[in-house]
Amino acid sequence: MINFDTIPASLRVPGAYIEIDGSMASLDTVGQPSMLLVGLKRNTGEAVANEIVLVASLTDAVKKAGEGSMLAAMAKRYYAITPLMQVFILPLAAPVTGNAATAMMTITSMPDETEVFSFYLAGELIEVSILVADGQSISNARTRIVAAINAVGICVVASAGEGNGEIVLECIHNGSFGNDIGLSVVSVPSGMELDIEGFSGGTLVPDLIGANGLGAIFDNDESGYLYSVSRYIALGLNDAATLSSFHIESQRRYAPPIQSGFRIFTAFSGDYEGAIAYGADKNFEHVTCICMNNGITSIWDAAAIVAASAAPELFNNPVKSLEGVALKGLKSGTKWTFEQQNALLFSGLSLVQKSRDGTSSIKRLISMYLHRPDDSLDDAYLDINTTEVMERIRYEQRLGAIMRFTGKAAAKSDENYRPGLPIVTLDTLRAYLLTLYKDTLMREYGWVQEYEHYKNTLVIEQDPTNASRFNYIDQPVILSPFYILAGKAQFRKEV
Incomplete structure (x- = not known):
């Protein structure tokens, strides 16, 4: 006897009654993946801090994060690579205490002829024509450079310094992360001389949200980010407190009863010794961190670039190698030696490869998981693919069971x-x-x-x-x- 949901067994009125049941017809059970960009906003940003919000476009993201903010920069990097995911942002209020990182450019002499001065600042290529006609002075050149920097809309503002030819560069946000902003000269007009002091002086590691606070943000989220089967996060901050908070939340959401985890992409920039020390004290199976050798691209831009590039590949095939995936716009700095690369991979840090034309691509993405609770080494979650594919397998098992067995009785045997x-x-x-x-x-x-x-x-x-x-x-x-x-x-x- 067939069991019906809406046609009663006691029916005696003549007629033809046919139920329509679509429970077995679903073909696309995965849907569209979601990307969450996490970074600092400006006061000019319209979005409320510490609340996840859906964005409709790059323009909408910049409007909600505030032009020139860390989060707006991440959105620009993301949309330059892929528009195919549903995008959400988690704006964090910028620290009001501490100091902003600053840098200095000082022009000491003008060029012999009118030429272009080009340099990278926070990963953006800036080109300025330095004019020598009509008695152009160092002061005029400084004005042009300041205007060019401020027109780009990055998280650095430029102003004239006290001394002749001095240009002061200041990160919009307070915090030590500003010390990692790259400043690198590409070409200087013949005869033009200048001195450059890189970014430093940024203080205050942001303790913006603790683990409990982050848990509340996700538990109260009504944006739709968590409805997606596959979720990814580009994390613009890489300090220990923030990473730990996201690690704890990633474990909580990966485990039952929530069973709705995510992979997190972040970045580190520094020298070899600093990189080894950075990775050694972390143990995060859902976090992957690329390691740049004093890269030109900022860590928040790098996080957005890697997330936008790798997440679609993971979504399409969670077991495939990610080697060779292009990282559009990433300037990763000096190449690591072979020995350094191998050691970094044993320290929970991922590698990018740099081609002779300056472009970058993924070499290997691993998780930051290194050891068991007793500190014995463990490679169970070496590649970031592992947690991704296991979550996808679990989803297939759960969804199939729900479709087939909901509303049934349980018996030990037939x-x-x-x-x-x-x-x-x-x-x-x-x-x-x-x-x-x-x-x-x-x-x-x-x-x-x-x-x-x-x-x-x-x-x-x-x-x-x-x-x-x-x-x-x-x-x-x-x-x-x-x-x-x-x-x-x-x-x-x-x-």
């Missing part, structure tokens, strides 16, 4: 029940999990392997103290991204 009864048994569940693994996860998606091992190690039981509950433990054997080929060529002169 006691010759007639077909059509809404009853789920141990064999029913076992068949479902094995079919999903073999036909969907392995054959269709290519995420897993070793079906016989999976089948032989799958254990399902009806809970001995709760007959409405089934428990199972499985051992999916996931694919790994392919990064290394090792060979040995034993040549011969004759055979």
